[in-house]
Amino acid sequence: MTLIHFAIFLPVIAAIAIAIIYRYVKDVHLGWFVLPIPAVIVAYLFSLIPSIANNQVFHHTLNLMPRIGLNFDVYIDGLGLLFAILISGIGALVVLYSIGYLSKDEKLGNFYVYLLIFMTAMLGVVLSDNILMLYFFWELTSISSFLLIAFWFTKEKSVYGAQKSMLITFFGGFMMLGGFVILHLITDTFSIREMIANVDLIMASPLTPLAVVLVLLGAFTKSAQFPFYIWLPDAMEAPTPVSAYLHSATMVKAGLYLVARFTPVFAFSELWVWLILVIGLVTLFWASFNAIKQDDLKAILAYSTVSQLGLIMSLLGVGALAVSTGANEQIFTIAVVAAVFHIINHATFKGALFMVAGILDHETGTRSMKKLGGLMTLMPITFTMTLVTALSMAGIPPFNGFLSKELFLEAMFEISNANFSALADWNVLFPILAIVGSIFTFVYSIKLIHGVFFGKRTHDTPKEPHEAPKLLLASPIILSALVIIFGLFPNILSGSIIDPAAMGILGTDTALNTEISHWHGFNNPALWATVAIVVIGTVLYLFRSSWMFIYDYHKEQFTLNHLYDQGLIYSQLGSAKATDGIMSGFLRDYMVYIFGFFVVFGIVTTFYTGLPITFDDFAQVGIQDMALVLIILVSLAIIMMTRSRMVSIIMLGAIGFSMALFFAFFRAPDLALTQLAIETVTTTLFLVCFYHLPKRSKHEESIKFKFTNFIVSVGVGAIVILFGLAAYSNRLFDSISQYHIDNVYDLAAGGNMVNVILVDFRGYDTLMETLVFGIAGIGIYALMKAKVSRKDDDNEEHA
Amino acid sequence: MELITIILSGILIASATYLILSKSVLRIIIGTGILSHGVHLMILTMGQLKRGSVPVLDDAVSTYSDPLPQALILTAIVISFALTAFSLVLLLRNYKELGTDNTEDMKGVPHDD
Numbered sequence: 062m063t064l065i066h067f068a069i070f071l072p073v074i075a076a077i078a079i080a081i082i083y084r085y086v087k088d089v090h091l092g093w094f095v096l097p098i099p100a101v102i103v104a105y106l107f108s109l110i111p112s113i114a115n116n117q118v119f120h121h122t123l124n125l126m127p128r129i130g131l132n133f134d135v136y137i138d139g140l141g142l143l144f145a146i147l148i149s150g151i152g153a154l155v156v157l158y159s160i161g162y163l164s165k166d167e168k169l170g171n172f173y174v175y176l177l178i179f180m181t182a183m184l185g186v187v188l189s190d191n192i193l194m195l196y197f198f199w200e201l202t203s204i205s206s207f208l209l210i211a212f213w214f215t216k217e218k219s220v221y222g223a224q225k226s227m228l229i230t231f232f233g234g235f236m237m238l239g240g241f242v243i244l245h246l247i248t249d250t251f252s253i254r255e256m257i258a259n260v261d262l263i264m265a266s267p268l269t270p271l272a273v274v275l276v277l278l279g280a281f282t283k284s285a286q287f288p289f290y291i292w293l294p295d296a297m298e299a300p301t302p303v304s305a306y307l308h309s310a311t312m313v314k315a316g317l318y319l320v321a322r323f324t325p326v327f328a329f330s331e332l333w334v335w336l337i338l339v340i341g342l343v344t345l346f347w348a349s350f351n352a353i354k355q356d357d358l359k360a361i362l363a364y365s366t367v368s369q370l371g372l373i374m375s376l377l378g379v380g381a382l383a384v385s386t387g388a389n390e391q392i393f394t395i396a397v398v399a400a401v402f403h404i405i406n407h408a409t410f411k412g413a414l415f416m417v418a419g420i421l422d423h424e425t426g427t428r429s430m431k432k433l434g435g436l437m438t439l440m441p442i443t444f445t446m447t448l449v450t451a452l453s454m455a456g457i458p459p460f461n462g463f464l465s466k467e468l469f470l471e472a473m474f475e476i477s478n479a480n481f482s483a484l485a486d487w488n489v490l491f492p493i494l495a496i497v498g499s500i501f502t503f504v505y506s507i508k509l510i511h512g513v514f515f516g517k518r519t520h521d522t523p524k525e526p527h528e529a530p531k532l533l534l535a536s537p538i539i540l541s542a543l544v545i546i547f548g549l550f551p552n553i554l555s556g557s558i559i560d561p562a563a564m565g566i567l568g569t570d571t572a573l574n575t576e577i578s579h580w581h582g583f584n585n586p587a588l589w590a591t592v593a594i595v596v597i598g599t600v601l602y603l604f605r606s607s608w609m610f611i612y613d614y615h616k617e618q619f620t621l622n623h624l625y626d627q628g629l630i631y632s633q634l635g636s637a638k639a640t641d642g643i644m645s646g647f648l649r650d651y652m653v654y655i656f657g658f659f660v661v662f663g664i665v666t667t668f669y670t671g672l673p674i675t676f677d678d679f680a681q682v683g684i685q686d687m688a689l690v691l692i693i694l695v696s697l698a699i700i701m702m703t704r705s706r707m708v709s710i711i712m713l714g715a716i717g718f719s720m721a722l723f724f725a726f727f728r729a730p731d732l733a734l735t736q737l738a739i740e741t742v743t744t745t746l747f748l749v750c751f752y753h754l755p756k757r758s759k760h761e762e763s764i765k766f767k768f769t770n771f772i773v774s775v776g777v778g779a780i781v782i783l784f785g786l787a788a789y790s791n792r793l794f795d796s797i798s799q800y801h802i803d804n805v806y807d808l809a810a811g812g813n814m815v816n817v818i819l820v821d822f823r824g825y826d827t828l829m830e831t832l833v834f835g836i837a838g839i840g841i842y843a844l845m846k847a848k849v850s851r852k853d854d855d856n857e858e859h860a
Numbered sequence: 861m862e863l864i865t866i867i868l869s870g871i872l873i874a875s876a877t878y879l880i881l882s883k884s885v886l887r888i889i890i891g892t893g894i895l896s897h898g899v900h901l902m903i904l905t906m907g908q909l910k911r912g913s914v915p916v917l918d919d920a921v922s923t924y925s926d927p928l929p930q931a932l933i934l935t936a937i938v939i940s941f942a943l944t945a946f947s948l949v950l951l952l953r954n955y956k957e958l959g960t961d962n963t964e965d966m967k968g969v970p971h972d973d
Contacts, residue, residue, distance in 0.1 A: 700879070728912070729933075750952055770881040771878065774877040785866040786866055798927060812918075815931050819931050819935070827935065837942035844950060
């Protein structure tokens, strides 16, 4: 247990404390008690930056279950530290913001407990080296996200959104676990660092493509990539601080983290590069296209988040080329730098934009673009923040988004130099998708600024708009300031955190010495692409009314949401139908399932392993034995045939007494005696019951019913005989009987071995047997004596 | 001999299965009784039959028949008796309450919550 382990678990410990004290805190907002926790963690993490910047890594082990490889190994390199700082830093700002956003009447105890659990989970995801622990924390983030989306659980939409996010992310998480298990099978380790060391094993394995797909399913569902992004817009039902924190700045980036972390493991795989690159770009394009038509401020931001995640995802795809192709390494390294830089930038500008959306919601009472307008003079600070952050999102200089966007475009142009798979043949496709996606991004960013703050005031807002209180403004102001600072002085980041993180993704120790510059000269294609984006984007925005009709072609029944809803409905119907079909409520059907499974299982086993049976080593058969066998067979036949219950009871007795004789012949006098006594009592009991039973009972059984029963019974009998013979022919172990025979006198001072085994060697069995007997006795007594009071006597329909 | 007892116990178990699958509760109980007979015979056979003498310590005897299956069966006989007795009383009570000994009539109304 080191300090860093403690830092990871600090939020959960605090959550327990919050759960206890929140009842007693009435006068002060509960958020003030929570705020110090992420602040302390972020301060601690900042203290690690100098050593990380010197290419140091930290590795601490905490053994949990070492024999199965489940250890809580913390591994901090630049990548992990970057995410951890984002999680705790944005976390602190979000808690501060939530103090202004959520009133004291809300269920603050729940809110902060969930939020703190999320913090621990997320820190665990990005700092664990052990993939089992990573999976554990990964699912914990899904659970806390579920709880936070459903925070206003009385609203139907919240519950719908929470369920949707849970189903999709849990599906992906479970697939990812499958991928992890395959990786473990290949490399025999759960440690990511050891997997990187054994990458040649992974390259050689035929299972690797499956592992790639499964791990990517986890990453794509979590990071809301096409076609799984549909949960993120619905997750916007969560309180805005949650949207800013989980669904924009941190949790949805877990998928990016996973891809980045596994880049050194999978970069050689063509499948990996293609999937990430294409899915990322398609997501960028599709989500930015759809963001424009949204009316709800948070919906625009949700689609925008999806598209920006796609952008970073595709950058990681290009970055993988730096690992897999030696030749053009320098060119593709820039993509990794761009990815890391954009993760930081997106967290700052999108976090701020979400907070602004929350402020607008809070101060005007609506998030609908139609109702908002002309707020520039009424809310000047909010307007300034929106201007800075939205322009950064659009990729306009001098803000930080411009720098990473330009690096992104540059990386997409560089794909034409890739000497990998067939990437170079498709080199036109990637820049075009990137530019078109960026144009749409520009359009909705402008729409956000123009639609809300310019134009005429609508006076449709439920509340009279005014500037927000300082408490609400503090967090977005800090983030907006960072947008400007990172935009003007990007190199304060590049040496300290971007380079170490990029080196972590690439899995290299050689320093990168990145210099991010604003100006790359006139012959840089990215510059002209930016110019084109601004020009075309402006034109599209000005003439938006003349092309918005194309959205009407995308009909409701062809959307992914429709597919999801229908899938949910039909899977529920299907499972209900299947359950009703199997669970008939009729005892016999269940017995058929059990026996039928036994038969099928037996046949399959026999088929696959074979049953070696030898017919020797049998004892002599005497005439008396044959007589007993005959008696038993005849009695059985009579039981099967007769309709008289009296006869079948007597025949059952005959079988019992024959068994007693068998025991006597087979040198088991104790058994014979017991069987005789018990059989007498049983037969008596049957006869007593017979007296009370109905004279006649109707049991019409159809031919089909009887035939099924017959087939199943014959199958069971045949399997029993086969297995019995096989077990008799093959003795895999020495019997323990000889031990009992040898020691019966020395250890237990008895002569009758059966008795000694019962009361001494296996005395506890016998003790428990008396317990069973006692329970049966109590049950019988209760059944005889207990009176059942029935409430619904009228509903009796039996004769 | 072992071949015969194994086949016999297979027949006993097959008949017991058939009885257990029927609709009459009494036949089901008879089936469980026969099932336990079949199983006892099978267990006893696994310890080999008619080898050595009765498993009671005796200086004159060098080989004994296997005592372990006998001990197991002794327990099983008593337990199966407890089961039979309990099922019989359950059948009686059930008949008094529901007026039927047909399992098909006993199933509850689906979705009656």
